[in-house]
Amino acid sequence: MTRTEEFEQLRPLLFSIAYRILGSVSEAEDAVQETWLRYEACPTRPASAKSFLSAMVSRIAIDVLRSARMRREEYAGQWFPEPLLADPYEDPERSAELADTVSMAALLLLERLSPLERAVFVLREVFGFRFGEVAAAIGRSEPACRQLAVRARRHMDAGRARFEADRREREELAGRFFDAFREGDVDGLRELLAADVQMAGDSGGKAPLWGDGVFGAENVARMLAAFVAPFIQIGGVVEPHEMNGQPGAIFRDRDGKIVNTLTLDILDGQIQTIRAVINPDKLRHLGPVADAWAVVRETNRVRRLKD
Template sequence: MSTFEDHRSLLTSVAYRILGSVADAEDVVQEAWLRWSGVDQATVDDPKAYLIRVTSRLAIDRLRWAKSRREAYVGPWLPEPISTEPDTAEHAELAESVELALLVVLETLSPLERAVFVLREAFDLPFAEIAEIIGRAEPATRQLARRAREHVQEKRPRFDVDRDERRRMTQRFMNASANGDLDGLIELLSGEVTMVSDGGGKARAALRIITGADNVSRWLLSINTPANIARFMASIGMAEAAGLSFEMAEVNDGPAIVASADGKVITVISLVVADGKIETIYLLANPEKIAHLRAAG
């Protein structure tokens, strides 16, 4: 295996955490490979450090460009989900610290703050090395890291420590939604629950964040009707909702609900659970963001 291939998974992990986009991360890694192919590799003392440096710089540049595009995005923008099932080898190194809720918070950082946070907190790179990557003095880099860490600690949602409890809550949420059980759904939700749904103008989704248990539950159940499901399927180019199914899966290192029809993933729902209640619902329906996921079964 070539030196680059030895580190491809790591580089994808770096790029994905900085960008929050599978497609953009893959593009950045491909560009890093082109850069690597064009250098005299015998002169590179530490290929791993060199490749991380190149990939990080490319990802920062890509993020700056992406942020300008996201200003015109239709509705809320959410990071692309990734499968972290145990048998998904290509994403094995992505499994830790890629919780969707964390990636959402990272979206509020500047590109440099995000890169510094990722490289320090997720990969434990020395500040001197990070400073070289971002082109800043080490004291300034430490300041960026401190500011980013404080922001993330302030904004990051709280989680139940017990992952099994989160899985049980996700299962109950899926059952209540699928059965149209309004009372059962409201019982699971915090009174101040928020729902962020990302359709990107390509699939049915709320164009604004919805708050409150009653509003969220009624919106969720309103789309779970045969007529609305049919309209949703038509919006993403599928004639009908034959074979519609809901399954539990590991997505971004946590339990999630994956809805699919005829083997095609159409929606991914991830929950933030704290104090025995669902505090935040992330609903991803933009077909461009979930096309890479495989339906269960």
């Protein structure tokens, strides 16, 4: 097998490691490309390409994350990960587990960890690398990595129950949610939402925040129902789609351009959190992006005429 073939075979794994460390599709793709350039320039072939390349992409991602931390602290409004339509790395025996580790909820929990804790958790807990391999990847001793893993696991376990749910139940409830949403059925939406449901949006200051800081089943249900009819009337489309391994949707304008994405956190038969990503910079990897300001202005005009 050539070096190129070897790398391409491992590319899905490398991207999946980098995305979980960074929470950014574009930055993960850049980290994978940088890994290839370094591997191509390496004078010798490693004994294990998987261990070598996983360590390399992890170190690159850690460095990127450290520089990104300050930008995220100064970010306008809430910061959410870039939405991922499909994880390229597959393991049929662990598909549900891997999907949960790439969910918006899990990635936001990972944001609480230090870059080293995050890398150790991803390599060890998600992908099952041995501590010796993890130590080589992050440049720390095995005992230090074990300590980092304990701390990371403690942080993750503290919040994990919030996004665990039976997959079949989750998909069925999401189907009912989007049916009620498209019909503008306030009562149907309300019964699917937890009493303390929260709807939040990430615009980065570059798009309207129609989903920012709405709390409670009544308020969220009414807001969603009020928005959808005029949005569909102007040619908008709500396209249910798995997002970060969880139920979600892509909103498109009449030309098929992306307005925003939506993801649902479901637990105990109810929707706990709805997250909208509206920042155009975080949507470009999904396709052409709409002018969300123009879409919202037109939607609001239709709403006012209806009222």
